[in-house]
Amino acid sequence: MGQYHLHIILVLLSFIANLGLGSVALTIDHRHRLNRSFALLTFALAFWALMKLIIVFSSTDEGALIFTRIGGLAWCFLPALYMPIVYALIRKPATGIHRYVPWAFAAVSSGLFVCMWIPGLMITDMRLERWGYTDMPGWVFSLVFQPYLIGSFVYMIVELVLFSARAGSRDQRMTGLLVLVGLLIPLVGGGITNMVLPSLDIYVFEMALPLSTVNVLIIAYAGTRYRLLSIRVDYVSREIIASIDEALVVIDVDGRVGIANPAALELLGRERSGVVGEHINDFLEGQRFDDDFKKNVGAKKSHSWRITLAREAGEGIEAEVKASELRNDRGALVGYVLVGKKRTA
DSSP states (O other): OOHHHHHHHHHHHHHHHHHHHHHHHHHHHTTSHHHHHHHHHHHHHHHHHHHHHHHHTOOSHHHHHHHHHHHHHHHTTHHHHHHHHHHHHHTOOSOGGGGTHHHHHHHHHHHHHHHHTSTTTSEEEEEEETTEEEEEEOHHIIIIIHHHHHHHHHHHHHHHHHHHHHOSSHHHHHHHHHHHHHHHHIIIIIHIIIIIHHHTTOOOOOOHHHHHHHHHHHHHHHHHHTGGGSOOTTSSOHHHHHHOSSEEEEEETTSBEEEEOHHHHHHHTOOGGGTTTSBGGGGBSSOOOSHHHHHHHHHHSEEEEEEEEEOTTSOEEEEEEEEEEEEOTTSOEEEEEEEEEEOOO
């Protein structure tokens, strides 16, 4: 089998795999942020694969160049597409500078895609090799896109390392490590074949797309094996949560709030955006969510807790809370359910 046919097979498999994975993710739960982000990434990779298939069968340099530029809509935005997935996996709070990082990535990616259409910036020319057309990088590709891609992936890898190091459960730690390994595969392999060697005027079979497909397969495995790392509303119906008169809060094993019903928001005197994603200790005065709390709940299966809540207005309010463990269908601890009400004299 020649390199030309191998190239076609790998690109075709990448197209089929990414299109299928994205469709399955949306079918499982299209409302879940991680599923939507994952599907968007896979559909972008499928689009990139489709453009590469058209490039393979192009008969002119001009035709190959046009579809390479169109395909840039996918690979220029790779960091911006990966970032929401990593942030969703590690449950990065959308506060401070972290709120603007995804938007900054999207802005840089948009600028690079515009440069794709300006001759000589991202691509100088097309070159016909044994496996089909390949593009020759311009100065923006070498001096801007490469550092941006490598730097963004290194940033995401560092975030995953920190998350895995402080993970409160084996499932979280393993998911973080799997996604980390997944990111390293296209970064190292694709970086060499698609960026480093072309910059040295050495052209080999490009592996960025197939290796990115391997990456999303690893993410899909981690998501299936460890339930996408987040507290899913699958465990408890949204309608039931909303209808409960008592305050109900679901936190993960690290203490981050995943779900808060209207009664809980009213008790805290806060908007949903100021509660979900924050640490439960931010709303407590004196008492702490710590290892002793986890031991008490684990030993008794449920634990009654008298606490003082810190309301947004500044005043504290006494409450009685019952805490129980939340486990997934494999029996692994994924968080805690807190149900409470205001204490009365």
